[in-house]
Amino acid sequence: MPGQAAFIAVDWGTTNSRFWLCDGAGAPLDARHGQGVAPLRGTGRFGEVFDEVTAGWPESVPAVLCGTIGANIGWRQVGYRPCPAALTDGASNALSFVHGARIVTILAGVTARNLIDEPDLMRGEETQLAGVVAAGEGDGLYVLPGTHNKWVLVEGGAITRFHTSMSGELYGAIAGHTILLVPGAGEPGAGTMFDHGVRNALRHGAAGFATLLFSVRTRQVLGEMAESDAASYLSGLVIGADVAGGQAMLAEAGSATLVGGAALAASYARAIELAGGTSRSIAGDAAVLTGLALAWRQLSA
Amino acid sequence: MPGQAAFIAVDWGTTNSRFWLCDGAGAPLDARHGQGVAPLRGTGRFGEVFDEVTAGWPESVPAVLCGTIGANIGWRQVGYRPCPAALTDGASNALSFVHGARIVTILAGVTARNLIDEPDLMRGEETQLAGVVAAGEGDGLYVLPGTHNKWVLVEGGAITRFHTSMSGELYGAIAGHTILLVPGAGEPGAGTMFDHGVRNALRHGAAGFATLLFSVRTRQVLGEMAESDAASYLSGLVIGADVAGGQAMLAEAGSATLVGGAALAASYARAIELAGGTSRSIAGDAAVLTGLALAWRQLSA
Numbered sequence: 001m002p003g004q005a006a007f008i009a010v011d012w013g014t015t016n017s018r019f020w021l022c023d024g025a026g027a028p029l030d031a032r033h034g035q036g037v038a039p040l041r042g043t044g045r046f047g048e049v050f051d052e053v054t055a056g057w058p059e060s061v062p063a064v065l066c067g068t069i070g071a072n073i074g075w076r077q078v079g080y081r082p083c084p085a086a087l088t089d090g091a092s093n094a095l096s097f098v099h100g101a102r103i104v105t106i107l108a109g110v111t112a113r114n115l116i117d118e119p120d121l122m123r124g125e126e127t128q129l130a131g132v133v134a135a136g137e138g139d140g141l142y143v144l145p146g147t148h149n150k151w152v153l154v155e156g157g158a159i160t161r162f163h164t165s166m167s168g169e170l171y172g173a174i175a176g177h178t179i180l181l182v183p184g185a186g187e188p189g190a191g192t193m194f195d196h197g198v199r200n201a202l203r204h205g206a207a208g209f210a211t212l213l214f215s216v217r218t219r220q221v222l223g224e225m226a227e228s229d230a231a232s233y234l235s236g237l238v239i240g241a242d243v244a245g246g247q248a249m250l251a252e253a254g255s256a257t258l259v260g261g262a263a264l265a266a267s268y269a270r271a272i273e274l275a276g277g278t279s280r281s282i283a284g285d286a287a288v289l290t291g292l293a294l295a296w297r298q299l300s301a
Numbered sequence: 302m303p304g305q306a307a308f309i310a311v312d313w314g315t316t317n318s319r320f321w322l323c324d325g326a327g328a329p330l331d332a333r334h335g336q337g338v339a340p341l342r343g344t345g346r347f348g349e350v351f352d353e354v355t356a357g358w359p360e361s362v363p364a365v366l367c368g369t370i371g372a373n374i375g376w377r378q379v380g381y382r383p384c385p386a387a388l389t390d391g392a393s394n395a396l397s398f399v400h401g402a403r404i405v406t407i408l409a410g411v412t413a414r415n416l417i418d419e420p421d422l423m424r425g426e427e428t429q430l431a432g433v434v435a436a437g438e439g440d441g442l443y444v445l446p447g448t449h450n451k452w453v454l455v456e457g458g459a460i461t462r463f464h465t466s467m468s469g470e471l472y473g474a475i476a477g478h479t480i481l482l483v484p485g486a487g488e489p490g491a492g493t494m495f496d497h498g499v500r501n502a503l504r505h506g507a508a509g510f511a512t513l514l515f516s517v518r519t520r521q522v523l524g525e526m527a528e529s530d531a532a533s534y535l536s537g538l539v540i541g542a543d544v545a546g547g548q549a550m551l552a553e554a555g556s557a558t559l560v561g562g563a564a565l566a567a568s569y570a571r572a573i574e575l576a577g578g579t580s581r582s583i584a585g586d587a588a589v590l591t592g593l594a595l596a597w598r599q600l601s602a
Contacts, residue, residue: 014480038480072522073480111523116505118516119523148515165511166518169479177474178467179315179339179374204417208546209510210466210539214449215419218465221373222412222420238511245509 005029005058008102009292010050012069013124014038014147014169018288021057026293030057037068046075047099062103064296066288067124070095070106080111080121084158087130090291091298107295114163115248124288125150126159131290132259133157137282141253143246143272144284145264151246153253161249165242168264171235180216180234182227188235190270193225197236198243198271205244212237235267243271250277259284306330306359309403310593311351313370314425315339315448315470319589322358327594331358338369347376348400363404365597367589368425371396371407381412381422385459388431391592392599408596415464416549425589426451427460432591433560434458438583442554444547444573445585446565452547454554462550466543469565472536481517481535483528489536491571494526498537499544499572506545513538536568544572551578560585 006024010017015036020028034053040046046069054063070078078095093108109123125144129152132142139157144150147168153161171188175181188194200212216234219225225233243250250256256272256279258265265281272279307325311318316337321329335354341347347370355364371379379396394409408428415421426445430453433443440458445451448469454462472489476482489495501513517535520526526534544551551557557573557580559566566582573580 041480042484114512114516116501116508116512116516118501119519119525120515121519121522149511163508163512164515164519165509166479166481166515167511170475170511170514173474173478174471177478178470179342180467183343200417200419205509206506206545207417207464208466208506208542210450210468210471210543211415211417211464211546213471214421214465214467215415215417217467218420218422221422224420241509242511244507245512 005061007296008054008057008061008063009289009296010063010065010069011124011127011288011292012037012065012067012074014068017053017067019053020289021061022293026289026296028289037071037074041073050099059101062105064105064107064292064299066107066127066292066295070109070123076106078106078108080109083110083112083162084156084160085110085126086158087126087133087154088157088294089298090127090130090295094295094299105299110159110162112162115245116163120162120164122150122162122164125152127291127295128259128284128288129154129159129291130294131287132282132284134290134294135287137257141249141256143256143258143268143279145258145260145268149242151249153249163245165245167238167242171238174213174238175231175234180213181230185231186228188231188267190266191229191232193229193233194236194267194270195274197233198240198274201237201240202244202275205241209241212241236271239267239271240274243268243275247275247277250275255279257282259287306362308597309355309358309362309364310590310597311364311366311370312425312428312589312593313338313366313368313375315369318354318368320354321590322362323594327590327597329590338372338375342374351400360402363406365406365408365593365600367408367428367593367596371410371424377407379407379409381410384411384413384463385457385461386411386427387459388427388434388455389458389595391428391431391596395596395600406600411460411463413463416546417464421463421465423451423463423465426453428592428596429560429585429589430455430460430592431595432588433583433585435591435595436588438558442550442557444557444559444569444580446559446561446569450543452550454550464546466546468539468543472539475514475539476532476535481514482531486532487529489532489568491567492530492533494530494534495537495568495571496575498534499541499575502538502541503545503576506542510542513542537572540568540572541575544569544576548576548578551576556580558583560588
């Protein structure tokens with residue numbers, strides 16, 4: 001019944017959360033933002049924060065959640081689906097529980113052995129990709145830049161292989177908690193020093209990441225790089241190292257589809273270009289809501 | 302005149318400082334510890350802290366300092382000597398200035414283009430190596446693990462080439478400011494997971510450092526590694542990536558001499574062994590004081 005609230009959809013990631021009140025067709029009636037899982041880790045406040053963000057929304061409407069909220073640092077620990085994981089099967093292995101007057105369902109993540117033969121995990125990206133594919137995209141290599149950047153191969157409508165590069169979180173830890181950037185160094189951007197960082201990472205990966213990093217400092221000390229360029233160079237090193245790791249997948253797939261925010265997607269597109277690859281960008285903002293609505297329909301079928 | 306204070310020697314690094322009151326022969330009469338440069342960065346408090354740590358020591362005795370204290374984030378910015386930099390020439394390019402009733406001299410650092418063709422810098426390690434060589438060690442490859450680990454080739458009594466791996470600081474930023482370790486995860490140590498980290502870094506360097514890192518998390522989430530092993534695994538990844546970058550120098554030199562604290566030197570020795578190289582460790586604790594005394598004699602000659 002359009003116009004009447006049918007469910008709440010939540011994309012609750014490591015650093016942010018987005019909440020939608022949806023009608024029966026999955027169309028949003030209201031949208032809100034909240035904290036990510038990381039600042040709430042270990043506080044036991046997830047239910048409380050859920051209630052704060054959804055204040056005023058109907059109390060008995062069920063909720064469907066995806067993302068880090070289902071990880072061991074989240075609200076409830078929910079399992080993982082192994083690869084190949086069909087994108088139309090987002091509701092399997094989900095966990096439901098009662099919270100106040102509602103049933104809350106957290107979707108399962110996806111797991112695989114990755115390119116370094118270690119276990120890898122995703123939570124939320126599988127829901128976003130389900131939405132992307134439901135909106136008409138096909139098989140191929142998807143890159144989802146963010147806190148924990150994912151390189152994902154979709155074949156036959158299923159996630160078959162993927163690996164995670166912790167690039168966003170690594171950049172934040174280095175930028176905020178080492179001597180590499182001066183206070184107020186600003187945000188990274190495109191330009192000569194971003195490109196130089198990418199090229200250094202692609203060319204000199206064997207030198208070790210911590211060796212690449214130290215040049216961010218030495219160039220500033222010797223006046224070979226403006227302090228205001230250091231964030232861009234550091235970003236180039238981090239993203240360049242990430243793209244270096246994805247080159248085998250890129251060569252195999254021919255091209256990558258970037259799903260995510262425009263600025264970060266542009267940085268990845270440039271780094272992929274410098275690595276000799278090609279990419280195109282699509283907006284992924286609405287995709288996760290589409291994916292949550294798909295899972296909701298599967299759950300309530 | 303033994304027994305009478307002749308100079309103050311200071312090794313003032315990024316994270317720690319050591320102060321000695323020395324007689325004319327360079328023998329320590331008293332020793333104290335203080336803060337490193339990093340916590341004092343931008344505060345303008347270096348002179349004040351110097352006076353606090355040296356309180357009670359003779360007020361007119363001159364001081365000779367080495368380390369980060371001469372960097373752009375230190376007390377005064379002092380230049381660098383280019384490679385090849387003779388280890389017996391530690392006083393050249395030093396900067397002297399008046400502080401209260403004393404003359405303070407900060408020794409110059411050393412600079413070179415490194416293995417990724419970027420400018421590289423050291424401050425303090427050149428003084429420590431001068432002391433090491435004065436104590437009887439010869440030419441060869443030296444590795445000085447620490448906040449900013451140095452790989453240094455000494456040939457003909459001079460530093461001819463070196464590169465820096467920011468491993469210590471990188472480990473700290475990752476361990477303290479990402480989701481990889483649980484609170485109270487403990488200190489890294491030797492063992493299976495340290496070795497596995499080293500091997501992963503040596504074998505899968507091309508996958509990108511941020512991809513290696515994410516496995517610290519996934520293994521804990523899936524119960525494939527105890528939370529108490531995560532610090533050792535992370536340490537193995539960081540040190541393994543560092544040793545991977547040093548492999549060309551190791552192959553050239555045949556073996557490495559490790560100079561530094563016992564625990565960290567043991568970690569590097571193990572990683573070098575896993576990389577197929579050999580090393581031996583020497584205590585470097587007294588070496589920097591020997592190097593400062595050498596520079597002092599050169600200054601007062």
